[in-house]
Amino acid sequence: MNKPLTTPTPTPSSSLFARRTLIAALAATPLLPALAQFRVEVSGVGLTQLPIALVPFRGQDAAPQKISDIIQADLERSGQFRGVDASGQAIDDASRPDWSVWRQRTADSLVGGSITRLADGRFDVKFRLWDVVKGQELGFQNYTVPQGDLRLVAHRIADFVYEKLTGEKGIFSTRIAYVTKGGARYALWVADADGENAQAALASSEPIISPRWSADGQQLAYVSFESRKPVVYVHNVSSGQRRKVADFKGSNSAPAWSPDGGSLAVTLSRDGGSQLFTIPAAGGEPRRLTQSASIDTEPVYSADGGTIYFVSDRGGAPQIYKMGASGGNPARVTFSGSYNISPAISGDGRWLAYISRVGGAFKLQVMELATGNVASITDTSADESPSFAPNSKLIVYATHLQGREALMTTTLDGKIKARLAGQAGDIREPDWGPFRKQ
Template identity: 65%
Template sequence: MSMFSRRSFLSVPAALAAGGAMAQFRVDITGVGATQFPIAIAPFRGEAGWTQQVSAIVRADLERSGQFRSVDAGGAALDESARPTPAEWRGRGADALAVGSVSKLADGRVDVRFRLWDTVRGQDLGGQAYAVVEADMRLVAHRIADYIYEKITGEKGVFATRIAYVTKAAQRHTLWVADSDGEAAQVALASAEPIISPAWSPGGAELAYVSFETRKPVVYSQEIATGKRRPIAAFKGSNSAPAWSPDGSQMVVVLTRDGLSQLYGLSRSGEGLKRLTNSPGIDTEPVFSADGKSIYFVSDRGGSPQIYRMPAGGGSAERITFNGSYNVSPAVSPDGRWLTFITRNGGGAFRVQLMELASGTVTTISDTRDDESPSFAPNSRLILYATRAQGRDVLMTTTLDGKIKATLLSNRGDVREPVWGPFSR
């Protein structure tokens, strides 16, 4: 838990429960990127009778990435076996075309097939076929979007990855695990007491978090697949802000066992406790660098909350942020190039910042006033954060240049502390 959090979020489990798979978010996409690849996603043959419209999910994923612009496919009745006329689709302004089909197999499963075409060169860019239960149709759509994203951009897509976030509705706090677009959410934990600071393990198999169920903050780690959990840090005083090392073998937590909040290292099993900082101020919100050699954290040792960096095993700390008197919530991109964090400007607005670590150049990439908890997508191309829009707490994604944003509006109450999971599934 951050001592510098802009929100007081104190009020976690008892139970693992299955969440509904109904649509829980509405996605509004705003902005236009400098260069967006024009692609047509034709309605998949046979998808109309299913609850999940595969082509619509693929289209929404690609648009949300900021790298693609949808071209109207009209009423084109094409499936993966058709050979489209490239000139026709170029005439519509599409440089690529995705076609496919959805059908029911004899055993009750769903057969989903698709093919991607380069309409400029007239090339078949390949396709895939899936036989899944109906509940997995959303995941298949995300994987199709990932295939398309990688074929066109040369980089891995993140649509089949997951996010975690916390909601508060009345006096009920819930930790959710969901698709990257916020849909198909499942309850990981629910409680009348607060749940804060979720953190994914590097492989995506576990989620660490802080629970107040015993009336004091304790750090737990929970297996996503089974719901089995174990306490990591339950020392005297406050236990908070868990962070995983990139190899998953170590964690850093924030403890008050010896007085003020300080950083401590320990193994993933909670053993081998070692104090890492010994400052006269409050040290909190640790996060490892992408190579695992350093830890970024927030401290007010200089008089105001700023972000510092020190060796992962402890040692002297170097101040990283210098613009403004309030910089918190650091997150490092998986490729190691970027640091995102929250700053409070002179007008009292909390906004997402992006720092290029090599140069130290900082830019503001959000235009809202109440931002918190930024987190990178595993391909380092998008940032997920919580903010306020239309009078409600919402999740938002943004491209690194801030030009294209997608607002995920939830019907589950206030949405907070999002964190994007790694490549895992």
């Protein structure tokens, strides 16, 4: 896999400027929703995992979605939970657990519930969460939703359980964006955080790259080559309406939202070299941030909006730097390795994820910013496009696995990974969206 940083004008297949390299074409396959359906495979063992029993919800066998299975997959993918065998047990939201049974099965917590189809076609979903160790209830919730929202309800239940038992906000009801290529067609997808329930936001015969969520989760910025050159668009996810934000002479690429949603940092070559600019999210005249003879690209804001991290070859090879959001003198951040690209900053400001070339392989690295300590957390060799979950506990990234492109999630220590494997095609360029409003 070749990722040059020397080409003066970006192309769809070999551009760090335009970002998110399109590695390889998929088999010629029509763009169908099946491209975006995923199978979650969790692997690895964490140092500390909370044992939880998920009893099949009463009535779920007759329902379109297996609610308890979705909840369990979410929790296990987080790396914080280990499923406990619940076979042979029947319990729902109206039951009182036999604590001795669940203590014997070594469960610390227990979830039971029910799903009922109503006369109007909607579904009534109820559940309770219990602390088995203390023998007490921790919470009850009730949802009445149309069939299309059953998966979202399952994710929200998983969020509730996760937050009650860990004290951290869950991310299972969030969304991801990613790109597929089938034959000569490209598509931008929006899906649940587990990859299911995918909807095509855009389809094109020209490449689509670099999708980026706005902080409110309402818009996606991306780069499209439909004008036979890279142009930055902003796309309203709900309405489907979009607008050009950067269509200047030369290359317009690598969009990154400011946390307040008012502007985008972009890479433009309109003045002859690839440099960083900010531009109003509604469009307008860009303001230049960097003044160098080098290639400056791939900007990303810190969560507080005060710092921009970016990639530059000003030291002779691509490394990650940081500077104030209004520009200024950049400081180098990465020193381990001679080729480091694709920075992503965690929402809590503690971690930098990036891709490093190590002996010809491209590996996902995680740096603790306070100490500068770096860990390589994958055993694959073609990683790209890291993006943090909004609670800073997981990273989604693209890689090659068993001869195919795939999306993976990983815990920050690399102990627990989940493969989000396409059923009928390869996927790439993920970006994890923000928390969704209830």
